[in-house]
Amino acid sequence: MQDEISDDRSGPASARSIRHWRRRLADEREEARVYRRLAARRSGEEREILLGLADAEERHARYWEDLLGDEIGPHRRGQFRMRVLVALARRFGSVFVLALAQRAESHSPYRYDQDVPASMAADERIHEEVVRALAARGRAQVSGSFRAAVFGANDGLVSNLALVLGVIGGNAPSEVVLLTGLAGLLAGALSMGAGEYISVRSQRELLAAARPDPQARAVVPYLDVDANELALVYRARGMSEDEAQRRADALLRDPKPPVPGPEPTEDAGHEVVGTGLKAAGSSFVFFASGALIPVLPFLAGLTGGFAALLAVVLVGIALMLTGAAVGVLSGAAPLPRALRQLAIGSGAAAVTYLLGTLFGATVG
Structure with missing residues (x-):
């Protein structure tokens, strides 16, 4: 050696x-x-x-x-x-x-x-x-639910922090801030869960509609077509012209056995999309978890600028953690993803706070 x-x-x-x-x-x-x-x-x-x-x-x-x-x-x-x-x-x-x-x-x-x-x-x-x-x-196995979870958590963190800061910028009392934050939590979590369920169910239905009908093979012996016409089926599924022609010739010679080769399956697409209930549950729970964080200081009885500052700090930490988790799962460096999440969330919250401040000054 x-x-x-x-x-x-x-x-x-x-x-x-x-x-x-x-x-x-x-x-x-x-x-x-x-x-x-x-x-x-x-x-x-x-x-x-x-x-x-x-x-x-x-x-x-x-x-x-x-x-x-x-x-x-x-x-x-x-x-x-x-x-x-x-x-x-x-x-x-x-x-x-x-x-x-x-x-x-x-x-x-x-x-x-x-x-x-x-x-x-x-x-x-x-x-x-x-x-x-x-x-x-x-x-591939966790992408559907993980996407819903990350999206739900970040949406809850950013939207409810922005909502809370906007109300604070409008000089609302702490009781109103707390009520607004809790209402935003519940409304957003229900909306996210329902929206994610509909989205995933719709995507699964689209995948199912694109899946070849296995019963179609039964009519092959009675077709009044030639091999070139049957080959169009395989070409439409993405095969090359030569491969499609070979499959069509083989099927017409012996139409009884199933056609060899890969075909789209329900599980293959649905594994990536996830189930509607699981995605909806993930979105609801993670949105609620994220939306709760900016409300925690007010639930603890804190008020004023200190409560707002603590909410911003807690949300910033949570945003960085979710960004880092995405980075880890994707095999990339977690720190850049964490900072990206923090920058986007902070920017959205800052804009809402400024708008709330301007609105409060106008009303006052």
């Missing part, structure tokens, strides 16, 4: 190199633990894939063990972020953990490390793609 990484070293490794290799060894061990923890909460193919990734990370760990030799030293922990991933994988094993693992793989330092063979650096790039594919499955 020493020969694989030798550059201009002719003597013993320096203390700095040994520390560096020990860190790499600890990180590889932690990564293997992450994948084994995730595999313990999975079954079937996903479990086998995760165990394969764990085996690969342990193979990389053995590289550093061989490189260190007698200098391997006591067992040490990996980076803090990897230890957090191990803890999350043990307790949750959710798509968020896979998204975090994907981000960790995408920031592997091996491509810049002179002590790492090209084969190991290439392995890490492939690991990123494997984890990306696994995370994509989870993202």
Whole structure:
């Protein structure tokens, strides 16, 4: 192993190199633990894939063990972020953990490390793609409800904060501010839930309308058409002209068996859209949760500018958390997403407050 990484070293490794290799060894061990923890909460193919990734990370760990030799030293922990991933994988094993693992793989330092063979650096790039594919499955399963939840929470946070600040800007007393905030919470949550239910149900109905009728195959033996005409069906479904013609010829030769090849299915589209009741429930609960935050200071009996300032701070924190959650799930950096959410929400609330102030001054 020493020969694989030798550059201009002719003597013993320096203390700095040994520390560096020990860190790499600890990180590889932690990564293997992450994948084994995730595999313990999975079954079937996903479990086998995760165990394969764990085996690969342990193979990389053995590289550093061989490189260190007698200098391997006591067992040490990996980076803090990897230890957090191990803890999350043990307790949750959710798509968020896979998204975090994907981000960790995408920031592997091996491509810049002179002590790492090209084969190991290439392995890490492939690991990123494997984890990306696994995370994509989870993202598809939660995308409908997650979209409704994030949209509901942000709408509740921003709209009710804007409503509360607008009333405060109009010099309304604290009792009116509290009543307005609670009314906005209930009205908005009901509206969001109903709207999301109608939206998802409509989208599912559109998907169902686009699904091929399986009973249509039964009339094929009685068709007064040629293969070219039947091929139009397959071309309309997105196949190439040659592939559509081949399918049509095969079906006319033997119309009894089902036509091979992929066709749109109800579950494939509906898995991404989600169910109407689940999306509506998520929207209602998360809108109400978000809308409650700017009202909390007034519910606690606080009044005036301090209550308004505390509401703004609490909503700002919540906006950053939801933005960071979106960033994590998408495999992107959470901080830019958090700041984007904060900027948009703060801007909307500030405009409403200014309008309320102008309106209050005009009325006064």
